[in-house]
Amino acid sequence: MNAGRHMRHQLKKYIGGSRMAEAGxxxxxxxxxxxxxxxxxxxxSYSEQNAQICNQASSLIHWFGTDRFGRDLFARVWYxxxxxxxxxxxxxxxxxxxxxxxxxxxxYAGKWADMLxxxxxxxxxxxxxxxxxxxxxxxxxxxxxxxxxGLCVSGWIDMARIVRxxxxxxxxxxxxxxxxxxxxxxxRILLRHLLPNAAGPILVNLIFLIPQAVFTEAFLSFLGVGLxxxxxSLGTIIQEARSQMxxxxxxxxxxxxxxxxxxxALNMVGTAVEDRxxxxxxxxx
Numbered sequence: 001m002n003a004g005r006h007m008r009h010q011l012k013k014y015i016g017g018s019r020m021a022e023a024g025x026x027x028x029x030x031x032x033x034x035x036x037x038x039x040x041x042x043x044x045s046y047s048e049q050n051a052q053i054c055n056q057a058s059s060l061i062h063w064f065g066t067d068r069f070g071r072d073l074f075a076r077v078w079y080x081x082x083x084x085x086x087x088x089x090x091x092x093x094x095x096x097x098x099x100x101x102x103x104x105x106x107x108y109a110g111k112w113a114d115m116l117x118x119x120x121x122x123x124x125x126x127x128x129x130x131x132x133x134x135x136x137x138x139x140x141x142x143x144x145x146x147x148x149x150g151l152c153v154s155g156w157i158d159m160a161r162i163v164r165x166x167x168x169x170x171x172x173x174x175x176x177x178x179x180x181x182x183x184x185x186x187x188r189i190l191l192r193h194l195l196p197n198a199a200g201p202i203l204v205n206l207i208f209l210i211p212q213a214v215f216t217e218a219f220l221s222f223l224g225v226g227l228x229x230x231x232x233s234l235g236t237i238i239q240e241a242r243s244q245m246x247x248x249x250x251x252x253x254x255x256x257x258x259x260x261x262x263x264x265a266l267n268m269v270g271t272a273v274e275d276r277x278x279x280x281x282x283x284x285x
Contacts, residue, residue, distance in 0.1 A: 021276075024268030031262050035082040044072035046079035047230040055248050064254045068244055076237060077255045081262070083233040084214045087144060091151040092209035098152070099159025100195070100202060106160065107167030108190050118164070121157045129154045130216065134225050142228045147220070151213050159205050166198035200273075207270035211263040218259060234259045 039046060044062070050070035058065045064073035106117040133150030140146035170176060171194060179189045195202075214234075221227070221235025222242070232240075234255045241251035 021269050021272035024265045024272065027261065027265040028269070031081070031258075031265065032085065035078050035085055038075060038078035039082065042072070042075045042078075044075045046076040046232070047071065055244070055251075058250065065248075065250055067240065067251055068248075073237075073251060073254060076232060077234070077258055080232045080234045080237045080255065081258050083144070083227070083231065084217060084235070084259070085210075085262070087147055087151070087217050087233065088210040088214040091148045091155060091213040092206055094148070094152045095155035095209055095213075096159055096202070096206045098156035099205075100163050102156065103160035103163025104167055104190055104195060107164040108171055108186065108194065110168075114164070117160070121160055124154045125157045127154070130220060133216070133220055137225050142225070144227065144231070147217055147227070151216060155209065155213065159202070159209070162201050162205050163198060166201055167194050170194050170197055204270055204274045207266060207273065211266045214259070215263060 048071060050066075052070065053062070053066050054068055054070045056062055056066040062072050062074065064077055067073055067076070102117050102121070106114040129151070132153040133147060136146045136150040136153075140149070167190075176189060176193060179193060180186075217233060218235030218238065221233055222239045224239065227233055227236055237255040238252055238259075241248075241255070244251050
């Protein structure tokens, strides 16, 4: 709980005063609002087909036009944006939790625990993460749970390595030695002193995990390993528009633009937070 409160405080501290981070948050807020509101309030359904309005251009009625099945692309793109965001946030939180747990255990325990956990991470990371997603999709079926599970097989490893380095760096500092001399339990030292002070790097990595997961899912969907109809992410919408690209390029441009804006906004926030952390470390050294 203390680590969670400290991370929220760190987020406010690092974002506040940074114009790039604030701009990224505003863009992301508008993006999330559209992804949540359009599927609920838009008069057209994301899945309803109408053969009489196939491949229409953008208009006042259909803002993004329609696809080859006569489905409204504005509703479909923002529905897919919500699915992509759910996959990105869910996989980022799971990867973040696994990475923090494994990295903290390896960094604080050291010796055999460190060697076993890090060698296991090396073995898992030696196989491309996309293969895990493909295999789990084939076994579990194409769906949100299988894609999230595939993204989480090896997605936690970078977080674990970052946390391990931070914990190893801080466990030998004076305040950690003082806590051990007072007889404080190792778990309490880890939760109350070490992890809260590593909240900055953890937060940065967690922010970057979201666009990374969304891009991986979109790339796999573009290759044909995506969600089953009628569900659709931005990746599956882009993949469906591939056959129409030469005749109706807007069907691919709109979902690509929405995807790029989301990735750009999150990267702006993550980069700004990372820069603030670097500046603060330089001031303390």
